[in-house]
Amino acid sequence: MGRWQPDSQGRLQEAALALYSERGFDQTTAAQIAARAGLTERTFFRHFADKREVLFGGSALLKERIVAGVAGAPAGDGPLAAVARGLDAAAAMMGEFRRDLSRQRQAVIVANPELRERELAKLADYAVAVADALRQRGVGEAQATLAAEAGMTVLRLAVQRWAGGDDDQDLSTIMRDSVADLRAVAASG
Amino acid sequence: MGRWQPDSQGRLQEAALALYSERGFDQTTAAQIAARAGLTERTFFRHFADKREVLFGGSALLKERIVAGVAGAPAGDGPLAAVARGLDAAAAMMGEFRRDLSRQRQAVIVANPELRERELAKLADYAVAVADALRQRGVGEAQATLAAEAGMTVLRLAVQRWAGGDDDQDLSTIMRDSVADLRAVAASG
DNA sequence: CACGCTGATGTCAGTGACTGCTATCAGCGT
DNA sequence: ACGCTGATAGCAGTCACTGACATCAGCGTG
Incomplete structure (x- = not known):
């Protein structure tokens, strides 16, 4: 298997939708989304230009x-x-x-x-x-x-x-x- | 005359339009706009919810x-x-x-x-x-x-x-x- | 098998938007 | 004289986003 879990983008999207639903968009940080997807904040912003784009x-x-x-x-x-x-x-x-x-x-x-x-x-x-x-x-x-x-x-x-x-x-x-x-x-x- | 220059909002709007035109929106900071209007960054955000709204x-x-x-x-x-x-x-x-x-x-x-x-x-x-x-x-x-x-x-x-x-x-x-x-x-x- | 290249990720430091709190202080009414 | 109000300054803090550099599995090549 690969060095990383597959489909980082997809995991970030799922994590974001879940967190935005649970706590609201404002109350969710990019770091939290990344953590939930098993990644870092920096990686989040490599996949999506900003916090909104992930949706x-x-x-x-x-x-x-x-x-x-x-x-x-x-x-x-x-x-x-x-x-x-x-x-x-x-x-x-x-x-x-x-x-x-x-x-x-x-x-x-x-x-x-x-x-x-x-x-x-x-x-x-x-x-x-x-x-x-x-x-x-x-x-x-x-x-x-x-x-x-x-x-x-x-x-x-x-x-x-x-x-x-x-x-x-x-x-x-x-x-x-x-x-x-x-x-x-x-x-x- | 009053304690402050009149029409802070108007001065901020003028300053913002001028700076956005000269240097571009991205290259302009809220602090620069405020300074040009003779105010502070904090006051800028009291008048306008964000950097865009001033336009x-x-x-x-x-x-x-x-x-x-x-x-x-x-x-x-x-x-x-x-x-x-x-x-x-x-x-x-x-x-x-x-x-x-x-x-x-x-x-x-x-x-x-x-x-x-x-x-x-x-x-x-x-x-x-x-x-x-x-x-x-x-x-x-x-x-x-x-x-x-x-x-x-x-x-x-x-x-x-x-x-x-x-x-x-x-x-x-x-x-x-x-x-x-x-x-x-x-x-x- | 050793070697180097690649791509996705991590780490870190920095800028700037925006917020909450507290302090000032002229003007104004009492 | 005195306190109230409103617009501002000052300051500390969070977080979105960025640039530079490090890491390291997988893979092709010799």
Whole structure:
């Protein structure tokens, strides 16, 4: 066997989620997380840029999936329809994940302003990538950005309802409904 | 005259903007800002919760204006039209401000991820308040949130173009165009 | 098998954001 | 004259985060 326990990153993520849940984000130090994972504080910061980032491990992968969904949308799809394909991809990926973990993670995030801030930043980052994908489909600059941003807003609100709500509604269903609401809002005036 | 120089907050804000512009956000310490304002670091943190917040002084007032604009929209306005009234109010308020200062401030913000994060958080906060105002106008839960969030996205992108662009286009004009684009995106598919 | 290279980790010292507590002291009312 | 208040200074402490250097199992190479 190796010199060290395997999957340091994963252990740090688990330890962080557990401690943030138990004692709260503010009351948890990076050293405590590292200790729980059998590592040192220094190693924590080699794996994650800061204390918040440890909760957003799958972020890069999710972004890829969303962008792939948008880029792979049928040529006939309008901007918002293409974005909806990306949202389907996101729903599919998050559906694979254990629901209880998503719920726990989301609870920690909503409970802390700094973490909410980071979540918004992640979504804004996705939006930039999605807008780029839309532009490559020939969508105009302004509309690409707006469609992408609106889509990421839908994603955020849908995940909030999905992870925070008591109903067992399907994530992709919630998203589809939200996109429909968005269209209705824009149409109604 | 008083025991201290007047308007400590204002002096701190000016000093911070100047230093963030000159040396960058990361390369500026709170102590340096305070010193430039003739105060101590401790006093800086009595006025502002953290190093970022000093750039968002007018935030609460802007939020009030936007919400008032939404709440004061004619009864016949749909959700998005009402939000557009709030954006007009925002444009009016920012128009009073010196354009060069807005531009300088925006340049500092876009240059730093932490500050961009904070800007997003502020806008999300506005969105919650705007959604609340919409609900009081009888707009449904989901549509209120979506319209509010979309509106704040328009505000952010418009300010970016206004402060960052070379053209002298009117802020309220940019916003109106963006709202039109948003409607077009939702309608087109 | 000896040797050196690599990568993940540990150790340590340092900076700076932010906080809690205590001390000052002009202005102001009584 | 006297005490109260509010804005500030001063100081000590915690903790997030960083840079520099040390360690050492595993692995390839000769």
